[in-house]
Amino acid sequence: MASQVSSSGARLGCSGGSQSTAMQILRTPAPSRLRSGSGVACRAGEREVTLLDYGAGNVRSVRNAIKRCGYTIKDVESAADIASAERLVFPGVGAFGQAMEILKQRGYTQALRDYIQADRQFLGVCLGMQLLFEGSEESGGCEGLGLIPGMVSHFDTGMGLPVPHIGWNDLIQKRHSTLLSRVGDRRVYFVHSYHATPTPENADWVLATSEYGGEFVAAVQKGNVSATQFHPEKSGATGLDILSCFLDPEAAAASGVPPAAANGRPRGLAKRVIACLDVRANDNGDLVVTKGDQYDVRETGSTGEVRNLGKPVELAGRYFEEGADEVTFLNITGFRDFPLGDLPMLEVLRQASEGVFVPLTVGGGIREFTDGTGKHYSALQVAAEYFRSGADKVSIGSDAVYAVEAYLAAGGKKDGSTAIEQISRVYGAQAVVISIDPKRVYVASPDNTTHHTVKTPKPGPNGEQYCWWQCTVMGGREGRDVDAVQLAKAVEDLGAGEILLNCIDNDGVGQGFDCELVGAVADAVTIPVIASSGAGTPQHFTEVFQKTKAAAALAAGIFHRREVPITAVKEHLNATGIPARTA
Structure with missing residues (x-):
């Protein structure tokens, strides 16, 4: 990179x-x-x-x-x-x-x-x-x-x-x-x-x-x-x-009168606090911000409707006013057949960029495709439309796993054909975020797998003391024979500039980030890593920054439901000596 x-x-x-x-x-x-x-x-x-x-x-x-x-x-x-x-x-x-x-x-x-x-x-x-x-x-x-x-x-x-x-x-x-x-x-x-x-x-x-x-x-x-x-x-x-x-x-x-100085606050590059909006169409076709446990975004009960936590543009504006350092939109259902035809999501970006003056990331469907008339579109062309609509970064998920599988099969050789390489070469490494969705796999010994393992204080169901993190695709529904550390190192070589590191096991649990996972990946690469999945309190943000080299931490549901204010997270970070932007 x-x-x-x-x-x-x-x-x-x-x-x-x-x-x-x-x-x-x-x-x-x-x-x-x-x-x-x-x-x-x-x-x-x-x-x-x-x-x-x-x-x-x-x-x-x-x-x-x-x-x-x-x-x-x-x-x-x-x-x-x-x-x-x-x-x-x-x-x-x-x-x-x-x-x-x-x-x-x-x-x-x-x-x-x-x-x-x-x-x-x-x-x-x-x-x-x-x-x-x-x-x-x-x-x-x-x-x-x-x-x-x-x-x-x-x-x-x-x-x-x-x-x-x-x-x-x-x-x-x-x-x-x-x-x-x-x-x-x-x-x-x-x-x-x-x-x-x-x-x-x-x-x-x-x-x-x-x-x-x-x-x-x-x-x-x-x-x-x-x-x-x-x-x-x-x-x-x-x-x-x-x-x-x-x-x-x-x-x-x-x-011009300069704002009052923030006396005594930690100086230097701030640890970023990012608000994430999972966006999808509900059963009426309207785009809504949703969130679920373990990637299930439908309400329980007789209706089974898509959980609706607000409108994307309005929520993005709210987070900007509340001090979010970045806003991420993840379109979790769109772009399946015709990414450039998803005009509502492009309009969300256009409208959000009119009033949100912090970086915007969008993910979902950043890939090559062929439309119903047989016309081919490259991932670069799809990304270009997002950038023109107001995105600063694009996030690539499942396609990054497939790209890495091909990269590894070729002995670590690059051919310029992947979406990561294409977009990075034109728009820059900083514009390419790789979203990794891994889950824990326990083993009795590192010798039992070829994957990168760590000794964990959280033993497995049969007392296993080691684990690795298997990358998944299709919204966590399918596991692949690639581990999170392996994937992170490969996408860095392919030209990615940042990693959004989720954790299926911790998603929606509210018990904190998987610091073992974040630590393993952040130690393996030289590009910034964003910790995601599991935040429930301001202390969880402090913990992941104290225990790992994470450059940023992301949350969704706790911000949407106003369980934890972004300002509370920032104040706690600064109080513990971790630099955070408060104005």
Whole structure:
């Protein structure tokens, strides 16, 4: 994975071995114009932002955040649009080398340099910041725009920290700036595998840094030119404040008051608390959020109806307001025959992204398929539709198990055909989450199986002291001859950037996460692991972070039913010295 992820965690390249397919997706024209609907009213007439969107990844959230701040959007369609822009935003997505290639092919490179060198109002985001530097070691080494001294390099995985660097981290502000005047002590959201390093040569540019195995550049500014490694559009209220300060610096200077500092709270990369929404159609065809015990989501009794815990968009909005660090939608019944035909779920993403400014993940049906007319769609095409609809990540379940079985049968060789490889190469490792659904299998001795075992304090039904975790498919209904550790290591090699680790034995029980399982998997990989299944109290979140290297923990039912508030979880984590975002 480390060699395949990009500046935003991505690596662009061939789709299923085809360079042209990947480039075609990136060159899909963006909508020519979006107009502001609701949000902050304009102070005086129409206000416009020019957006440089070359078609990769989820830029919908940037659009929605700009619109929320009360501005309209004009897309760059020619170099002349850059030259005439009053405010230019460049949310760079993809790999450094491919991004530079596209900018050159479209004739944008010199126009960008001229615009920035003229000290005009500019905001780059993530890769949009990195491209300002002299170059990157990514893509075999390539030149950037050369406006800021320094090179972009990969995080050192040898330090034991998960890469990509995903989550909410603190800013270390080097000097006062209107851009960050309202941030105060609040965290912002990062997702990247490559970074720039502060040096004496670029000190006049560096506005803020952050810490992750060492200090890296988090924001730059000189005059009217600004850029951030973090994603303001995914940094909640903090990010919206930053965007507002960029769009109207005069108003920000007049009214910006930073939030009060969170005195004494643990600093650094926060452990993420994720709200998960299991979404499916009920018997009337309406999409509802549901939850069950051991994957059974129907009510007991005579009706047997699908359990309804709320509407997806409304619940997602509630969790954003309550402080969830991310929101995950798992479509547990859709996409069986025609994934791109599931328009209601795509609309859920579109609507949720209008008001939820934290990362959104969607899972269910991320696979290749052939429709009723015989037309074939790749997993990459399916994922692309999700990203365009507002998803930041896609989650792959059963198909990841099948892909790993083929990978292992081939002796650990990759051929570029799997959904994991295709999506990772175009949208980045950070955009690919693998959802693993394992269950315990007890053995008397490690010699009784070829699978990765642990000695467990929870003996089996016949007193067995060892166990391994068998991966399942089809919503846990079918076991396969692959263990969770084996699968995690394989999907990391195939290009996945994160693992969502469920546990069938603990699902719906409320007795805590399976820390033995989480520990075994998190120790085996260098990508972040999300613990899932079993949370019942705030203490369960603290326990899994104290006992394992989990980067995040996810819950569903206890949040839906308001049994445990997200704020209570965050407060308990901070009280025990575990960093958690509280504002």
